[in-house]
Amino acid sequence: MDEPPSAPRAGVINRENWIGELPPHVREAMEARMTRISVAPGLPVKRAGEAATRIFQVESGFLSLIGLHVDGREALITIYAAGNCFSETAVIARRNHNHTTIALTPAVLRQIERDDFWELYHRFPEIPEALCRKFAQAISRQMASREQRATQRLGQRIATMFANLAEHAGEQDGDGGTRITLPITHSNIADIFDVTRQSVHREVSHLKQLQIVEKRQGAWVVLDHDRLRQICTY
Known part of the structure; x- marks a missing residue:
């Protein structure tokens, strides 16, 4: 079956923003628990192997998600732009981070601590629903990327x-x-x-x-x- 026209396109950058799509009262409750940090270019926000203790959202600037080749070389996986949220997967899966995230440009991030996130997650059903949509869209982008590679x-x-x-x-x-x-x-x-x-x-x-x-x-x-x-x- 063909994908509908609105299916997510594969790209190096996307501006997916599940927090921004929450109903206003839920979004405001989430944002009230968030704090801001500034990150200079070249500095890491999180490193592979570290415990996932918070979820991040890009307010301004660009960050790169970096993986490692088997020989130790760094590899660019994707770029986060304003609106993008990241680290939800590691927090929800209760595992350490698989990859490193580094600021490409001066960046401002908002962050919410893991315990605050879980409290809101269980209070508002709109949050797990929004995350389900995000994860489904991520799978669609992965499939689109594989299709592009093949065709x-x-x-x-x-x-x-x-x-x-x-x-x-x-x-x-x-x-x-x-x-x-x-x-x-x-x-x-x-x-x-x-x-x-x-x-x-x-x-x-x-x-x-x-x-x-x-x-x-x-x-x-x-x-x-x-x-x-x-x-x-x-």
């Missing part, structure tokens, strides 16, 4: 990644392009798609030759959104 060329997937980054982490520059404000490298892209850095270099060089994207002062810039979308859907 799309690497060039299409990289083009989709640039479109996703430009949508969620882009700002207009003076020359009419969209500057991606995150420090994404060829190695990061290779990690995301589980391919070699050489394969990424070949596909990105092709996009540069077509004058669809370019690297300018260390940042990626999308020059032609229409042609980028054409490659995504070709």
